[in-house]
Amino acid sequence: MFATSTSPGEPSGLPTSRTDLTPKDQARVLAVTRPTADFSKPEPFELMQGGAGTSEKDVNRDAFSQSSANITFEEEGTFKLGNALFRKNWVSSPSSTQASDGLGPLFNERACQNCHLKDGRGRPPEGGIGSTSMFLRLARDASNAEERAALADHKALNFPDPIYGSQLQDLAVPGLKGEGRMRVDYSEEKVTLSDGAVVSLRKPTYTAEGLAYGPLDPRTTLSPRLTPPMIGLGLIEQIAPSDILAHADPDDRDGDGISGRPNIVRDALSGEPTLGRFGWKAQAASIRQQAADAFAGDIGISTPEEPKHWGDCTRAEKDCLAMPDGVQQRLGTAEAPPPVMDLVTFYSQNLAVPARRDLGTRQVLAGKKQFYEMGCISCHTPKFVTMRGTPNKAQAFQLIWPYSDFLLHDMGEGLADGQRVGEASGSEWRAPPLWGIGLTATVNGNSFYLHDGRARTLAEAILWHGGEGRKASDRFAGAAAADRDALIKFLESL
Secondary structure, eight states: OOOOSOOTTSOTTSOSSOSSSOHHHHHHHHHHHSOOOOOSSOOTTTTOTTGGGOBOSOOSTTTTSOBOTTSOHHHHHHHHHHHHHHHOOOBOSSOTTSTTBOOOSEESOSSHHHHSGGGSOOOOSOTTOOSTTEEEEEEBOOOSHHHHHHHHTTSOSOBOBTTTBTBOOOEEOTTSOOOOEEEEEEEEEEEEOTTSOEEEEEEEEEEEESOTTSOOOTTOEEEEEEOOOOTTHHHHHTSOHHHHHTTOOTTOTTOSSOOOBOEEEEOTTTOOEEEEOBTTTTOBSSHHHHHHHHIIIIIOOOOSSSOOTTTTOOTTOHHHHTSOOOOOTTTOSSSSOHHHHHHHHHHHHTBOOBOOOSTTSHHHHHHHHHHHHTTGGGTSOOOEEOOSSOSSGGGTTOEEOOOOOOOEEEOOGGGOOOOOBTTBOTTEEEOOOOTTGGGHHHHHSOOOBSTTSOBSSHHHHHHTOOGGGHHHHHHHHHSOHHHHHHHHHHHHTO
16 A cells, blocks of 8 residues: 555645655665565664664653653753653642643643653543543534535634533633533443454443533534653654655555545644644644644643633633633743743653564564554554654654554544544544554553553454454454464564
């Protein structure tokens, strides 16, 4: 699946080839990123899956919190300042801290780190643990010609609930009530594998309860979103758009059952249509925009990119809009002014990918072969080489192994949330990068996977794959136990 043209609906101007490479370099890149057919030994440089920035430090709970190994000593200081802001607890206005003012008034958490636990994966609310690392997106599709035109022109991703906005916020500053709570109910579904083994999949049902400001709009859909790991984001940002688009096959012209579509979004700064690559539905084009969206939606903090001093409060929530904001004019016109955004963005761009483990063992190599032969690489593209002309040379011309094509794939009704996000339909999700997935339990103390954490094991996550992922899932279910175990060992080595 290596089509070179883009879909008819894509805006012109998106690059279809790399201009940063000489013909010689282009040939080298094509050769090194070609899928391997030799599973007798690790590939060259496979250990360093995050390129020269890969962290080779001891594997422990801080495995996702290390800085890129190839940044300078001065940049290491910038990284630490960004880390401090990432961990910073914001407070409600007015307060004596001033520079920390602006929380909410409605919010889900007080700090970035409280959602991105140890810079890793969130978890669903269960066992008395709250929902701070998983929340509900609220959205509806277009309902009139004007809204349909906004979607077609990439001026909107979808439309918020008229009362509760784009996200259900369960917390509020003193004097205000939170909007409501997410409730998750599970039922179990049994799947019998070819050898008679039985795997139980838990199927979630989501509701918003305790709504403080009246009912949701009947057209509003609920989409649970688990916070994803933060590692390798700066490298993903520097993959050439043409290299991602080269994997798109929206009309499945090669007939392999895998489409892969880009989510085209409008860049918040330039206003130009561009390639989305971050978020569960590839709805954000840059790390800075992703951070700005999180500040506004999760914490209720305004930034120059998203100057929403009252976060996600809507016109219907008048008590929220009557609350004071935290803007300090001596610091800027936003609660998180440009220096804050600069530091948080740099930190997010330079969280290192950990080195592979056990990649040369017989079982891991056998599992890698199964990963390829079952067709997993059709969506989880093993490797890319980043662009040469990057803003930070630490990310320049690096061979990286994210195991994602960063495109949208229809995953079937089982994983559908029914919520459109830009080009993404209610059953489409971006193929998430798999690097670091084997350290989930080490870093976060749990093993919850997929966009809502419904899968409690990697095997469950695979078996939930429907739609374009159905063939690979069926091959996994039909494989011998030794082959399934080997595939899981390979994933655990990433």
